[in-house]
Amino acid sequence: MKLLFLISAVVLLSACSPLPYVPADFPAEAGESRTDGYIDKEISKGxxxxxxxxxxxxxLTFSRQKTLKHLTSFxxxxxxxxxxxxxxxSPETILPREARxxxxxxxxxxxxxxxxISGVAYCNKVYQL
Known part of the structure; x- marks a missing residue:
């Protein structure tokens, strides 16, 4: 019984571990992919x-605010x-049906x-001489 409780606790804690700072990876071919992480796209210069x-x-269930704060820092x-x-x-929290x-x-x-966590960043310095 103790072993089952210990295994459950380890699984639960590892599932709540913070996401590392990595880009999301969506390969064109079938295979291993990482759908967590960040995506950025330059839609116009800067x-x-x-x-x-x-x-x-x-x-998101056990530490929603902490998780969203963590993603905002990313x-x-x-x-x-x-x-x-x-x-x-600045970023905002949106649902996937509102994704950009x-x-x-x-x-x-x-x-x-x-x-x-989604937003548009407007670079202050677009051109350098």
């Missing part, structure tokens, strides 16, 4: 759509990387359990 997602129902980290001169804009990227867009009911 304007980037950035979205971050973690598909962990346990993390959004800001990525915005600083794509806009080294600073940026304007095709990879995270989903209208299925099961997808709506995993909110995204």
């Amino acid at each position: 304007v980037h759509v950035i979205e971050v997602r973690q598909e962990s129902l346990l993390a 959004w800001h980290k990525r915005a600083n990387e794509v806009c080294p001169g600073g940026y304007q804009g 990227t095709d990879e995270f867009y989903c209208t299925l009911k099961v997808c709506q359990k995993y909110p995204l």
